[in-house]
Amino acid sequence: MRYLPLDEIKEGMFLARSIFGEDGRTLLAKGAKLTKGYLQKLQVLNYTHLFIGDRKEDLDFKDPINEQIYSQAIGAVREIFLDAAKQQTLEFKTVLDVVDFMVDEVMDEDLLYNIFDLRNHDNYTYLHSVSVGxxxxxxxxxxxxxxxxxxELAAGALLHDIGKMCVAGPILKKEGLLTKQEYEQMCFHPKYGFELLRSAPGVSLLSAHVAYQHHEREDGSGYPxxxxxxxxxxxxxxxxAADSYDAMTSGRRYSRTLWSHEALAQLAADVPEKYDPEIITLLAQSVALYPIGSVVLLNNLEVGLVTxxxxxxxxxxxxxGEAKGQIVALAPNALLKIVRRLS
Ligand SMILES: [Fe+2]
Ligand SMILES: [Fe+2]
Structure with missing residues (x-):
C-alpha cells in the first residue's frame, strides 16, 4: 500500500483504504478498482491523496479499529454534533454504544495507530473526532x-470538540485568520463542551472534564x-496530545501536513512547557513512527516500503536493489535501519 497524490494514481490501481462521507457512509470501499470516473469524482470532492495498492494482496493489513466501527463512529459523532448545533436535546446512547465497540476493539488487538484517514472539508470535524478517540x-x-x-477516556476524546457546535457557524467556517473577537469566541468551545456533557445521562463527569481541559497546557498558557x-x-x-498530533498530521487548512515522525518531534520539542513528557512518550509508543505505506530510505541506501x-x-x-520485492522485518536492534521517510 502506498500513499500517493491523485495525479500519480492510475486507473486499474486498487483503493487500499475506504473513503467515508461526512455521515460515515462509505463513498468508495477498500478494494475498489479505480476508474477514470472515480478519480475525477474524488478530485471534485477535493481529495488530494489516496492510499493505493498495486495488487489485491497489498490490501491485506489490519486497522486498529475495523472499518465498520470506524464508519459507525463517524455517523454517531456527526449526529450528536448536528443535534448540539440545533440546540436539540442530546441523546448519547448511540455514541456510547460506539465507545463500547471501540474500546473492545482496542483491547483485543495490540496495534499502533497507523492510519491517516482521508479527509475533506465536509467530513473533517467528524473524522478528526474519531481519530482522536x-x-x-x-x-x-x-x-x-x-x-x-x-x-470514560474514549467518550471524552470522541466528544472533545462538541462545544464547537455552540460557536457561531460563520466563525467555524471562516477560511482565513480569525479576528481577536472571533478567536476569543473559539476559545470558549471547551467550556461549551463541558456544559453540554456535564449533565448528559450516561456520560461521566470525567469525560466532560476532558472536553473542558483539552486545550490547557502544562505551563498554564492554554485555555479556557x-x-x-x-x-x-x-x-x-x-x-x-492526541488532538495536537492528529491536527498536525491531517492536513488542516493553512498548515503543512506533517509526517508522523515530524509531528512527534515537534511535540517532543514542546516538552515540558506545553505537554507532559510522560504523555508524549506514551503517544510515541502508541502511534506508528512510519505508518504503513511510507516510502523510506534505509541505511544500506536502498529504498523500502513499510508494509x-x-x-x-x-x-x-x-x-x-538486489533484494527488490523481498520483505524483511526490522526489529528495533537490527542492523538495517530507516534513515528517513521519502514519501
Ligand atoms: Fe478543541
Ligand atoms: Fe480537536
Missing amino acids: TIATIMGKNWGLGRSDLK RGLAEDQIHLYAKIVM DVNRADIKIEFLT
Whole structure:
C-alpha cells in the first residue's frame, strides 16, 4: 500500500483504504478498482491523496479499529454534533454504544495507530473526532487503564470538540485568520463542551472534564482556564496530545501536513512547557513512527516500503536493489535501519 497524490494514481490501481462521507457512509470501499470516473469524482470532492495498492494482496493489513466501527463512529459523532448545533436535546446512547465497540476493539488487538484517514472539508470535524478517540484509547490502554476507565477516556476524546457546535457557524467556517473577537469566541468551545456533557445521562463527569481541559497546557498558557501541571487530569493530557498530533498530521487548512515522525518531534520539542513528557512518550509508543505505506530510505541506501508495523517490528519491502520485492522485518536492534521517510 502506498500513499500517493491523485495525479500519480492510475486507473486499474486498487483503493487500499475506504473513503467515508461526512455521515460515515462509505463513498468508495477498500478494494475498489479505480476508474477514470472515480478519480475525477474524488478530485471534485477535493481529495488530494489516496492510499493505493498495486495488487489485491497489498490490501491485506489490519486497522486498529475495523472499518465498520470506524464508519459507525463517524455517523454517531456527526449526529450528536448536528443535534448540539440545533440546540436539540442530546441523546448519547448511540455514541456510547460506539465507545463500547471501540474500546473492545482496542483491547483485543495490540496495534499502533497507523492510519491517516482521508479527509475533506465536509467530513473533517467528524473524522478528526474519531481519530482522536482512537489514538487516545490506544494511549489509555498502553498506560494500563482498564475497560471502564478507557470508556470514560474514549467518550471524552470522541466528544472533545462538541462545544464547537455552540460557536457561531460563520466563525467555524471562516477560511482565513480569525479576528481577536472571533478567536476569543473559539476559545470558549471547551467550556461549551463541558456544559453540554456535564449533565448528559450516561456520560461521566470525567469525560466532560476532558472536553473542558483539552486545550490547557502544562505551563498554564492554554485555555479556557489556564490550568497547569497537576491541575490538568491525566485523561485530558492524553486527549490534548492526541488532538495536537492528529491536527498536525491531517492536513488542516493553512498548515503543512506533517509526517508522523515530524509531528512527534515537534511535540517532543514542546516538552515540558506545553505537554507532559510522560504523555508524549506514551503517544510515541502508541502511534506508528512510519505508518504503513511510507516510502523510506534505509541505511544500506536502498529504498523500502513499510508494509506492516506493530509494537515489535516494522516490515519493509525493498523497492530497489538486489533484494527488490523481498520483505524483511526490522526489529528495533537490527542492523538495517530507516534513515528517513521519502514519501
Ligand atoms: Fe478543541
Ligand atoms: Fe480537536
